Amino acid sequence: MSHFDVIIVGSGAAGLSAAITLARTHKVLVLAKGDLAGGSTAWAQGGIAAVLDAGDTFENHIDDTMVAGAGLNRRETVEFVVENAPAAIQRLEDMGVPFNKEAETLHLTREGGHSHRRIVHVDDATGWAVQEALQNTAAAHPNITLQPHMVAIDLISDRHADTPTGAKNVWGVYALNNNTGRVETLTSRATIMASGGAGRTYLFSTAPRGATGDGIAMAWRAGARVSNMEMMQFHPTCLYNLEVKNFLITEAVRGEGGHLKLPPGVQDGGERFMDRFDPERMELAPRDIVARANDHEIKRLGLDYVHLDISHHKPEFVKHHFPNIYDKLIGLGIDMTKEPIPVVPAQHYTCGGILIDLHGRTDLPGLYAAGEASESGLHGANRLASNSLLECFVFGDAAARDIAEHWEDMPEPPAIRPWDESRVTDSDEEVVIKQTWTEIRRFMWNYVGIVRTTKRLERAQHRIDLLRGEVEEYYGHFRVTQDLIELRNLIEVADLIVKSALARKESRGLHYITDYPERLSEAVDTVLEP
Numbered sequence: 001m002s003h004f005d006v007i008i009v010g011s012g013a014a015g016l017s018a019a020i021t022l023a024r025t026h027k028v029l030v031l032a033k034g035d036l037a038g039g040s041t042a043w044a045q046g047g048i049a050a051v052l053d054a055g056d057t058f059e060n061h062i063d064d065t066m067v068a069g070a071g072l073n074r075r076e077t078v079e080f081v082v083e084n085a086p087a088a089i090q091r092l093e094d095m096g097v098p099f100n101k102e103a104e105t106l107h108l109t110r111e112g113g114h115s116h117r118r119i120v121h122v123d124d125a126t127g128w129a130v131q132e133a134l135q136n137t138a139a140a141h142p143n144i145t146l147q148p149h150m151v152a153i154d155l156i157s158d159r160h161a162d163t164p165t166g167a168k169n170v171w172g173v174y175a176l177n178n179n180t181g182r183v184e185t186l187t188s189r190a191t192i193m194a195s196g197g198a199g200r201t202y203l204f205s206t207a208p209r210g211a212t213g214d215g216i217a218m219a220w221r222a223g224a225r226v227s228n229m230e231m232m233q234f235h236p237t238c239l240y241n242l243e244v245k246n247f248l249i250t251e252a253v254r255g256e257g258g259h260l261k262l263p264p265g266v267q268d269g270g271e272r273f274m275d276r277f278d279p280e281r282m283e284l285a286p287r288d289i290v291a292r293a294n295d296h297e298i299k300r301l302g303l304d305y306v307h308l309d310i311s312h313h314k315p316e317f318v319k320h321h322f323p324n325i326y327d328k329l330i331g332l333g334i335d336m337t338k339e340p341i342p343v344v345p346a347q348h349y350t351c352g353g354i355l356i357d358l359h360g361r362t363d364l365p366g367l368y369a370a371g372e373a374s375e376s377g378l379h380g381a382n383r384l385a386s387n388s389l390l391e392c393f394v395f396g397d398a399a400a401r402d403i404a405e406h407w408e409d410m411p412e413p414p415a416i417r418p419w420d421e422s423r424v425t426d427s428d429e430e431v432v433i434k435q436t437w438t439e440i441r442r443f444m445w446n447y448v449g450i451v452r453t454t455k456r457l458e459r460a461q462h463r464i465d466l467l468r469g470e471v472e473e474y475y476g477h478f479r480v481t482q483d484l485i486e487l488r489n490l491i492e493v494a495d496l497i498v499k500s501a502l503a504r505k506e507s508r509g510l511h512y513i514t515d516y517p518e519r520l521s522e523a524v525d526t527v528l529e530p
């Protein structure tokens, strides 16, 4: 049993931002289930949105966010994040993030749904630079303990106390130490869930392997509400390649003039097609519209992919703006300065999550959430490009400040029972776990994807109900492994997505269902109560 002031589950942009603010006053433990840089943050390409240009305004950024979010956003959250963005960028610069500059001013790129250039970036690998700076800052702080390879299993609450009192507080986590194979009991006065998204619920996703929605499932099991889980974002341009299945081609390629085209060999092959879907904004329409257009053309014409073409620009321009993507594609035999890139839509971002307020507080005292695991009201029905990292910095910091401010009101944990392993044995059927995992991801892709129908959602719900029993039985009988923990969370999160999708009787933003093609006049969150 170990005790810390605050435990943070997640070492990405949200978790490390929170840790760095908290470390001024408190001892913090940060957990990562794999390497510290194993989350989505390190994979981010395009950049971070902030109003930094004299011709731009907060009002523009707020409007763009609300338009992309199809009006489901909570305006006070949008204002809060947008207005705190310049300060967040300054903090990152102070930590040494080498944002691209032109003549001493930050270079701003553009992405879909943005009316102005407002994306700061580090070439086309912004996330790596951000992760490195945050990690170095955190590692240098004596109040921060970084613990990779620790897989949080469940939140510790009153039901784990030696003497339960009925309190609703959260007091840390049980976590599997992958170095020792032992489950540790880690207690704290406050816990921040910064565990990222649930992209790997889908067969094709741009997200890293660990994006299995663990934090959302843990918070739900502990009694916190989750919201808008049906709002799964699909990125329009994931590389189509038989070897590399999840490499993103940043939206900034379209921002810098890239065109979507039909491949040769079909009617209108080689021509742009976005004029049939959004004639004004074309390739720079919000992501839900462009992803649906790509999906529509691929299905209508029986294609494997559509083309993303920036080869009309000078090769130096392309290489200068997208050096990492250029190198990666050259390694796969594609020269983007001379030929188009084959692309398909793939799951990319979890807009829904653990419901939080403007201070990152969840429903449960002592439990906070930030970043992709949370639903703050910023993204509504569809996230605006490059607003996600920004949300991590703003809410990581906000949660940390709230904890520091209310520290004296937070009770110390009572005596907690250690993890009981006496009733379980080692599993000899690891293969079943892997198969079930693949099955979930496949039917989520086929039945709960970009275009939905009630019948397909019900089919998915039926599969989930059947598999849930099997997974629970497995979990009850065998010693926990990372795969089993993730599978248990995956089925939980799939259930939350499907239940939310069935509850929304309209099409809005990322949720497009043919039985209800119209958008209702009132925008209402889908809030699930445990």
Ligand code: FAD
Residues within 6 Å of the ligand: 009, 010, 011, 012, 013, 014, 015, 031, 032, 033, 034, 035, 036, 038, 039, 040, 041, 042, 043, 044, 045, 046, 047, 048, 049, 126, 127, 150, 151, 152, 153, 194, 195, 196, 197, 206, 207, 208, 210, 214, 215, 248, 348, 349, 370, 371, 372, 373, 385, 386, 387, 388, 389, 390, 392
């Ligand atoms: P993550 O960075 O995903 O970190 C999650 C952390 O939680 C990890 O440390 C992980 O190990 C830990 N964790 C998870 N489960 C457990 C557990 N059970 N126990 C212990 N630890 C656990 N957004 C932008 O704004 N701009 C971009 O340019 C951009 N590009 C992107 C490109 C790609 C390819 C992808 C996939 C996403 C991109 N996004 C972008 C989205 C953005 O990167 C993510 O939303 C954001 O980084 C999420 O940060 P986070 O801190 O919430 O979670």
Ligand code: SIN
Residues within 6 Å of the ligand: 044, 045, 046, 047, 249, 250, 251, 252, 384, 385, 386, 387, 388
């Ligand atoms: C991208 O670079 O296209 C991803 C940006 C984002 O997800 O916000």
